[in-house]
Amino acid sequence: MTTAVEKPRRLLPRWRDYGRPRELVVRYLLLLFVLGITVGPLVWQFLASLKGVGEDVFGRNASLLPHHPTLRAYRQVFDQVPVATYIRNSVIVVVLSIASQLLFSTTAGYMLSKPGWKGRKAVWVVLVASMMFPFESIMVSLFLSIRDLGLVDDLAGVWLPGFVGAINVLLMRGAFLAVPREIEDSAMLDGANEWQRFRHLYLPSAWGAIMVVTINTFISAWDDFLWPLIVLRSESHMTLTLGLSRLQSSSFGYDQRVVMAGSVISVVPVLVLFVITQRWFYRGVSAGAVKL
């Protein structure tokens, strides 16, 4: 259908439409100031990682921009520390976590959104109760459990305690509750069974919540530090954050450019994900409020 409705021409708004000039200048100055504070350290980190051996990273003679940008530090970080192994381990934990979180939070969330079975209130209570305890206050007992399972210094031990989070189950439940009942009724009449309705009707409708769960799981598994620090011992099993933490200035006299290169490698995947899926990130923030 092609109707020749001409859209009213949109004129670009002029600057003065945004407010008085003085107010605008103040606003942008403030924005730039905050930009320097928030992104400055990360940018500085990136620039430092590109510097050659001859350039000071800091000190009186250091400049912000590298004069002769080089990827030397990136080559060296792979030579000096087993970054490739760290990355592989982090990826294993992240993939395992996302897979199990998605599978189990959607199925459980789906059933909890359904009326018509006894015990769903009890399940809900157990899930909410499990969220009441801060991880730090149960980590000693968690470690003993992992020890009894023989998973100390094992990536499975890092993944297992969080294989499905109650918060994600409740998130999925909410998303499924928002699916209108009429759709399901007609699908039932058409003879779709439970799995078919879940797979073809509910899952596509809850796309937004699924993205939030995926992103949150990715970030928390990729950035997690304390639990891997407790569980993992040998270098060949360390995750990326754990491996990087050993580059602290106090422990070894590492070249700062190399340390910065390692940091950049750790941030880039998350940054890429953020750029691609921005709006879901912001949704995750309000979803986090359910954590209470």
Added chain:
Amino acid sequence: MVATETVKPVSVPGAEGTASAPGTAPSRLRRFGRAVLPGPAPGANGAALYRRWWLPWLWTAPAIVCAVVFGVFPFLNTVLLSFTDAKPLGGAASFVGLDNYTRMLGDSDFWLATRNSILYAIVVVPLMVLLPLMLAVLVEKNLPGIGFFRSAFYTPVLASSVVVGLSWQWLLADDGLVNTWLEKAHLIRSAVPFLSDSWLILFSAMGLTLWKGLGWYMIFYLAALGNVPKELHEAAQMDGAGTVRRFWHITMPGVRQAMMLVGTLTGIGSLRVFTEIYMLGSSTGGPGGADRTLPFYIRDVGLDPLTGNAGYGSAVSVALFALTLGLTLLAQRLTKEDEA
């Protein structure tokens, strides 16, 4: 509270026909169809929908197992362990009564960690409630390029505390960027020992927490700011109220509930701080462990493979939980009083 999606009519492969779009009147076919269904409409008033009673349990089992085995049980176990002298690497544990708790009350390191954690909350909470709100007000107005600024302010949230800690370590070192700048500006004569003085380490770590949380709570407040009526601002502006007065008298009352929530969340978060101290104060937690927070102390006394005592660590864990619970209850009470 949860992401709600607009639901498009979905066709269901494996079943004949397509589902009707939501909001449309039920078709004749469907009305007819429902009449021939045996019994009441499925799921209505909680009637038994599942002939196989175990089906819902099968679907929810993994979540229940995870919540019980790695959530509820560890807590109960922590309470039990706190009356024993269990070792982190195994071996026989015996019941020691209240020994761990009496030891804890007389342990100056425990009190130091408690003080650090509480101080952390006292400093971080008010700043984390206010600064992101001001930031949200700054980026609320749709100006050219504002999307870029919003995204940029969010990026510190994405980096792990370890990575951020690494870069801050170099920024705050004696010959680091911050000290160099301060010296060049002739504000100081000798380097500020950000990373060797125990107080400065603690405050630097707080700064790191704030810096990393700004973007997160900014987005959180942006949603709340949408509910503050624009007319109020316009009317106040007409009456000659400046930016500060409008922020104080219109914005803040308008987002009170969000502020209470942020306060509670950041309060609990402050009691959980570990990585910031570990990265800035090294693995000892500051000189002589002076900057250790409660989680840090729990790990030190409870989980050290050689000298650790999981029983004592559990007692400290119970104290941490009690503190968290107390804070939550306090926040709830304040919220209720606020609403009344």
